[in-house]
Amino acid sequence: MNEYDFSRLNDKEFEVLCTDLIGADKCVRFERFKPGRDGGVDGRYFTLTGTEWILQAKHRPGTPFPQLVTHLRNSEASKVAALNPERYLLAVSHSLTRLNKEELVAALRPQASCPIEVYGREDLNDLLARHTEVERRHFKLWISSSTVLFSLINNAINGRSEAMMRDILEKSKIFVHTLNFESAVDRLNKLGTVIITGEPGIGKTTLAEQLILLYASDGFELTCISEHIQEAEQAYAPDRHQLFYFDDFLGRNYLEALSGHEGSQIVNFIKRVSRDRATKRFVLTSRSTILNQGRILNDVFEHNNVHRNEMEIKLDSLSSLDKAHILYNHIWHSGLSPEHIDQFYIEKRYRQVINHRNFNPRLIQFITDPQRLDDVAVAGYWEYIQDLLDNPAKIWAHPFDAQLDDFGRFLVLLVAFNGQNILEHDLAAAYASGLLMPGHANFVGKRDFHYAIRHLSNSLITRIVVGDKVYYKLFNPSLGDFVLHRYSGLMDSLESVFKSLRNLSALNVLLDMSENKLIGHKSKGEMLISLLEHEEALSFKGCDPEYLSKLYLCAVRAHPSIAVTPISRASGESIQRLKRIAQALLISPITHKYINSLRLIKTSFGFELIPLEELQKFVLEVITFGVGSEELPVLGELVAELELNEIHDATEPFSTLAHNFMYDALDDMFDDGDVFTNGDDYSAACKQLEHMIQDKFTSWQIAPTNAMIDEIVDAFDVRERMRNYFEDADQHYISPRAEPNQLETMSIDDLFSRDR
Secondary structure: OOOOOOOOOOOOOOOOOOOOHHHHHOOOOOOOOOOOOOOEEEEEEEOOOOEEEEEEEOOOOOOOOHHHHHHHHHHHHHHHHHOOOOOOEEOOOOOOOOHHHHHHHHHOOOOOOOOOOEEOOHHHHHHHHOHHHHHHOOHHHHOOHHHHHHHHHHHEEEEEHHHHHHHHHHHHOOOOOOOHHHHHHHHHHOOOEEEEEEEEOOHHHHHHHHHHHEEEHHOOOOEOOHHHHHHHHHOOOOOOOOOEOOOOOOOOOOOHOOHHHHHHHHHHHHHHHHHHOOEEEEEEEEEEHHHHHHHHHHOOOHOOOOHEEEEEOOHHHHOOOHHHHHHHHHHHHOOOOOOHHHHHHHHHHHHHHOOOOOOOHHHHHHHHOHOOOOOOOOOHHHHHHHHHHHHHHHHHHHHHHOOOOOOHHHHHHHHHHOOEEEEEHHHHHHHHHHOOOOOHHOOOOOEEEHHHHHEEEEEEEEEEEEEEEEEEEEHHHHHHHHHHHHHHOHHHHHHHHHHHHHHHHHHHHHHHHHOOOOOOOHHHHHHHHHHHHHHHHHOOOOOOHHHHHHHHHHHHHHOOOHHHOOOOOOOHHHHHHHHHHHHHHHHHOOOOOOOHHHHHHHHHHOOOOHHHHHHHHHHHHHHHHHHOOOOHHHHHHHHHHHHOOOOOHHHHHHHHHHHHHHHHHHHOOOHHHHHOOOOOOOHHHHHHHHHHHHHHHHHHOOOOOOHHHHEEEEEEHHHHHHHHHHHHHHHHOOOOOOOOHHHHHHHHHHHHHOOO
């Protein structure tokens, strides 16, 4: 018989085990509830006569027995009295003597009149011996049993595999079964092989180890491959159930790993396992960067469709609740002091960790490792957590520095400093432009764009296909943080990147870096001037008009001396620069984001750098193209300029454009809360809306007619919106889109709830 101390289970898992186990012994099904404050009820059973049995489980392995007694007396006894069940069953993970049980009953008895049954560690182990099917259902429990442990170790057929199995068993207490696990099992059963790839720290090895435990417990012998696939070939026994594990199978040096016929041999072994998949399983892990490199260096990977066996672990495949369980398990089993653990609970800080864009299982391991906290006081622990989450250099430094050549790093920089998804065509153009710069003449590595892209895809960058367009983005936002912090002081490198990208998104990244003090104000100003001069040297060829406009306006703010003012109008260099930029805008295609271009055209016209007829033509073209809410006020000012010069061709088209825009954008333009400031008074709401419409048209330099206002008011449907608005307020309405997120947040809070 196994003797469990239940230390591998957290408190919530212990509750599930107890309701399952005691229910099996009583031949009843205890109703369980989601984790959280339970009012003294972990399990409930209604008898045929309608009376209640209440089950409560207490798993406090670090709590001395006298404190457990005190907790029951002070916190649980009153709950039992209030519930007044027919029978009360208490399960604890402590080892109990007969007198201990009497003490627990006595702690509850002053207020509880019902029969009380107490189950201690010994009782639960006795029940598990009788109900082996329950034991089997609880993976973390039975995986550590002496019988299973003996079987697992015996199924590790060499010393290296045995040592790994013992290590896996020790770590299994923090495993969380996610959809990744289910998908990997499905892939293994269907194909015999799974290649688990992903970024560093995402959980490749952890997932592989869960698979090893599952199959080893089902009788598969484990063979760990350390260097060469020949080790697996030598151990291959056709009639035995075998699981082969090759961690980081392309190694730290992919050139060495794929020397000779290594790549072909791995592919041939995969094919052999596929033929014998009734008795064989093959689990491989590889960093995505290295696997992509391996495919390129040895095209046998492509020719044999190895990619169909690959399962990429992606961070966004973890739900918030998965992340919550990962964090909770790490905290529970970490050995952190209660004071350190409390830091996660202050104002529900655990939510910030779970929802952090850089959430990563390896980061969670870092922040919950007490051995890393020797110099971190409790008062500074939360700051330590935030700093590691915000600046995850420990996660990205190695793959970025050691696994990429100069060309690969430059491509990552282009994607990172672009700030958002970048079209493949634009990335290729920026890459080609950057490599022509003198500072990149000494780059070492493979220059070809498509080679470098394939090397990086699904490792440090992700390829996205939307229709006939291909985009790239960073594989994980934390990589962007790492790169921004790494290069914030390397102005020459930054300058080459921004000169290569030449777009508005990249310019916004530069400005954000200054706002967040990653670069100084002076450095930003010098960079803006350099970028502007770069565009002038290119005669603005191929330059996005909005990028050029914002670049000039920001450069002028940073260096007022280059601005054109009424006093400095005669300054030849400044006036000619503005004139050249204005002319470039007039012949460039209009874009959907156009606010800075309109502002610059207005400024240029004010200094008489644009002829009236050219402004007239430009304004009509913009009206025909259409603009958004941000551009309408400035476009209205340009229309007003034309009217001041007795040109009215644009007046009616602009009024129609603005009216149609308002009609189509009612939901975004007027908030219900602003309309119904006077309560459910229908007439007052209509008048309020009319004033809001009037003000909005006025901001666009338009004098609306009563008919225009009435049409907008009718389209708004004040009465219906008022009814929904006040009904929602009364019912605390949750929209269908928001409800799943709120329910998940509630489940997370329930998981982290605890008795105090």
